[in-house]
Structure formats: structure tokens, C-alpha cells
Amino acid sequence: MRQKAASTGFRALDRIDRKLLVRLQQDGRVPVSQLAREVNLTVTPTLERIRRLEAAGFINGYFAHLNARRLGLGLLVYVEVTLDRTTPEAFERFKEMVAAHDEIMECHMVAGGFDYLLKVRVKDMERYRTLLGETIAGIRGVQQTHSYFVMEEVKSTHRIGIPESGPPGAGVGAQRPLSRK
Numbered sequence: 001m002r003q004k005a006a007s008t009g010f011r012a013l014d015r016i017d018r019k020l021l022v023r024l025q026q027d028g029r030v031p032v033s034q035l036a037r038e039v040n041l042t043v044t045p046t047l048e049r050i051r052r053l054e055a056a057g058f059i060n061g062y063f064a065h066l067n068a069r070r071l072g073l074g075l076l077v078y079v080e081v082t083l084d085r086t087t088p089e090a091f092e093r094f095k096e097m098v099a100a101h102d103e104i105m106e107c108h109m110v111a112g113g114f115d116y117l118l119k120v121r122v123k124d125m126e127r128y129r130t131l132l133g134e135t136i137a138g139i140r141g142v143q144q145t146h147s148y149f150v151m152e153e154v155k156s157t158h159r160i161g162i163p164e165s166g167p168p169g170a171g172v173g174a175q176r177p178l179s180r181k
Contacts, residue, residue: 012164017053020035020046023035032046076149076150078118079141079148080145082142082145093139094115094142095139103122105119105121
């Protein structure tokens with residue numbers, strides 16, 4: 001008997017769903033016919049499973065993993081941002097600024113000694129100084145920033161470890177390392 005996922009109407013992930021998610025993270029362009037062979041199904045049920053995973057929000061999209069250095073964007077910086085007040089207006093103003101700049105790749109509101117952690121990728125130090133001074137630190141309400149420059153990217157991945165068992169999103173159960181076919 002299959003479990004239903006809360007609020008999505010999606011049943012719990014089974015072994016085949018997990019295989020599909022792992023494989024699609026490795027290569028989002030793999031043909032459905034090849035996926036079907038790998039999970040021992042025919043093409044139609046494999047495609048139906050993928051569409052169900054997409055509709056249920058397990059797959060948010062497909063993308064190309066670009067080489068930032070080849071694109072001339074060799075400087076990676078993490079920035080701690082502290083706001084002078086934590087009001088809904090200050091948060092909204094900050095979110096609007098972040099959304100308007102593609103160089104800010106990620107923005108996370110965090111608990112602890114500062115309010116936001118940004119991941120910024122730019123061409124060089126000159127461009128970063130401009131972005132920091134005119135944009136990030138220049139927004140009303142930003143009290144302080146601390147920048148951390150990446151010297152070496154030891155690990156950088158978009159892949160998520162897929163739980164072996166348990167309800168979707170529960171995070172319960174051992175995580176299997178992703179295979180590298």
C-alpha cells in the first residue's frame with residue numbers, strides 16, 4: 001500500500017522515482033527511452049512518472065551547468081549582510097534589490113549573527129567593489145557587510161541527496177551517495 005504525500009496528493013517516492021530523480025540530476029537531457037531501460041520500465045510509464053514528479057514539485061526545472069570561468073566570471077564571493085532593523089519593510093526592500101541583480105546568485109535569510117548570506121559571482125574585484133558599494137551596502141537599512149573571497153571551489157554541486165525512504169520532504173532515512181555513471 002502506498003503512502004500519500006501530505007498536501008500534494010502525490011504518493012510517497014518509491015525506488016523507481018528515486019532512481020529517476022538521481023539520474024535526472026546527473027543529466028537532465030538523458031532520453032526518456034534510456035531512462036526507461038535504466039529503471040526497467042517502458043517509455044510511457046517512465047514519462048508519466050517524470051511528469052508526475054514535475055507536477056508534484058519534486059523537479060523544479062532543467063538547466064545547463066555553465067562554466068563561470070569560461071564566461072569571464074572568475075571571482076566568487078560570499079557576503080554576510082546585517083540590516084539595521086529587521087522589519088518587514090527592510091526585508092522587502094532588501095529582497096527587491098537582490099532580485100534585480102543577476103550577479104547575486106543566491107540569497108538566504110539566516111538566523112544568527114547576521115541577516116542574509118549572499119553568493120555573488122562577478123568578473124573581478126573592481127566589479128565586486130562597485131556592486132558592494134553602489135548596490136549592496138548602498139541600500140537603505142544595510143548596516144554592515146563582511147565579504148569572504150573563495151580561493152578554491154572544493155565542492156560545488158546542484159545535486160540533492162535523495163532519501164532512501166520516508167515521506168517526501170521528511171528528510172528521514174539514510175542518504176545514498178549519488179553514483180557517477
